[in-house]
Amino acid sequence: MHSVAPRHIVMIRQKKTKQNNWLLYITRMASVAMCVIIFMAACSSNKTEVAEGYENVDSLPSLYTRDVNTLISDSGVTRYRIEAPVWYMYESEAMENPYWYFPEGLYVEQFDTTFATETMIKGDTAIYYKKEQLWRLDRNVHIENVEGRQFDTHQLYWNQKKRRIYSDSAIRITTGEEIIEGVGFESNEQITKYTILRVTGIFTVERDTTQVTSDTTAVDSATAND
DSSP: OOOOOOHHHHHHHHHHHHHHHHHHHHHHHHHHHHHHHHHHHHHHHHHHHHHTOOGGGGGGGGGEEEEEEEEEEETEEEEEEEEEEEEEOHHHHOOSOOEETTHHHHHEEEEEETSEEEEEEEEEEEETTTTTEEHHHHHHHHEETTTTEEEEEEEEOOOOOOTEEEEEEEEEEEOOOOEEEEEEEEEEHHHSSSEEEEEEEEEEEETEEEEEEOOSSSSOOOHHHH
């Protein structure tokens, strides 16, 4: 004969099983809750560290992009093409003078009304001040105009409001016939009418001989053609 456990013993075992399951459930939920608390505390700590590192919001760029190749319009007409490895925009509402920053170099092409290239400008770094519409290019600044003349300097300013390009640094102008060196430079945007404020030398290249002239005080494009 099979022995049959008393009914009250079976009920006690069932109660113990339910209690054990309930204790197991509570333990698991407590573990999960503890993990969530630890995770939230860690996140809160990280957020505090980030906030402490950037107390001045104006020091953060409002936009950052890489490998830029874009067209820019002026009065509804496409006038410029910009290429840059990195482009930071600082344009928060609290800033008095918003600007763009190109820390790894800038290449700009300027077009005429027929979309033909008038001028090419590039530099190792550049800043554009939006309110003034003023560009500043630094280090290894190189310009080429539609006539093929090349201009090299250490620093260059380009005022788009006044449509003027100028520099206080030493400059070197290379044409098909001569090299002109000086300090200080002013020009129109197309770099077709320009003046060197203080000429230090004009080197006219004729085959294998070099003739040096240094008594000129100002050179514009008409003089450079003579």
